Amino acid sequence: MKASIIIAAYNIEKYIERCLISAINQTERDIEIIVVNDGSTDNTLKIIKSTAINDDRINIINKNNGGVSEARKSGLIEAKGEYILFLDGDDWLESNCIEELYKSANESEYDVILYNAYNAFDNRKEELYTFNQIYLDEEFNPIKAILLGEIAPTIWSKFIRREFINNNNIEFPSDISFAEDLATAANIFINNPKVGFNNKCLYNYYQRNDSISRKISNKVIDIDEAIEFIKRKLIEKNLYNTYKKEFEYMVFRHLFISKILRVTELYPQRKIVFKQYMDRDVSIRNNKYISRDLSYGNKNLKLRMKLYYLSYEISTIFDLLKGFVKRPVVSNK
Numbered sequence: 001m002k003a004s005i006i007i008a009a010y011n012i013e014k015y016i017e018r019c020l021i022s023a024i025n026q027t028e029r030d031i032e033i034i035v036v037n038d039g040s041t042d043n044t045l046k047i048i049k050s051t052a053i054n055d056d057r058i059n060i061i062n063k064n065n066g067g068v069s070e071a072r073k074s075g076l077i078e079a080k081g082e083y084i085l086f087l088d089g090d091d092w093l094e095s096n097c098i099e100e101l102y103k104s105a106n107e108s109e110y111d112v113i114l115y116n117a118y119n120a121f122d123n124r125k126e127e128l129y130t131f132n133q134i135y136l137d138e139e140f141n142p143i144k145a146i147l148l149g150e151i152a153p154t155i156w157s158k159f160i161r162r163e164f165i166n167n168n169n170i171e172f173p174s175d176i177s178f179a180e181d182l183a184t185a186a187n188i189f190i191n192n193p194k195v196g197f198n199n200k201c202l203y204n205y206y207q208r209n210d211s212i213s214r215k216i217s218n219k220v221i222d223i224d225e226a227i228e229f230i231k232r233k234l235i236e237k238n239l240y241n242t243y244k245k246e247f248e249y250m251v252f253r254h255l256f257i258s259k260i261l262r263v264t265e266l267y268p269q270r271k272i273v274f275k276q277y278m279d280r281d282v283s284i285r286n287n288k289y290i291s292r293d294l295s296y297g298n299k300n301l302k303l304r305m306k307l308y309y310l311s312y313e314i315s316t317i318f319d320l321l322k323g324f325v326k327r328p329v330v331s332n333k
Contacts, residue, residue, distance in 0.1 A: 004081030008071035009089035010038040022092035028099040034075040039065030097202040101159040104198040111193035113159040117203035130157040142189040147246035153182040178219035179226035224276040249289040
């Protein structure tokens, strides 16, 4: 069997049929489709069963809710395909997705194929590049690429040889409730896979207005746990000192830039995330990747960064006065 499509599904009754039909209608027929219902409380399981009724390639796993990582692990245990594709239950595939990816994988027995996607809205699609296009022509270092953000930290954008996952004991951390994809993707590339590329857009990444990735919640503080997981994996492989600058750049980008300077609302956990960043003691001056980014930044960005290093409270007042952030709207209901 060429591939296993593993679909994690939790309370997505509006979307799961479209997702499952896109897997059923793949032009490559030598596949299995494993749907993991992760304790849904709506009609998700009912829709899965009715959609799957006439296709014996579909294996339905019904389990108690344990989160997306546990759902993926449950599917992986059952998988028999040569390659694995993880499909989120609110997304869908282009009909030639598996055919294209398997063809690319077999060109040189790659462990991982990176491919592009569409940002899919209700009324349009936009191309979404999940890896830096320079790697189509230039040398590729998988560890550097994932730490520097040259690869999207998403699991769905990787077509992965099942044997590679098993032989390297790739861990899918279930104790991280936010940024688990970042942790898992980094773990894959820290194990130095042989990587190939397919430049076609083969996956539809649906932009839901109610998506958790669009909201700031208490779970945001778990980004630091994902970062610690990655550090631990680098240390286990004796790679931390080799890639310390790249690791610190990842910390800078995911904690400071993404969750402090680019967030436009003073979400309740913001000060906690800032402390997590400062506790990481990232050396800005001696990091060529951070220096590179700052050289491209505008004056306001550089000023705000300097102020935050002096005082979180003063910087927050400055950001409020300048309109860089706003206080959250509090409902009286």
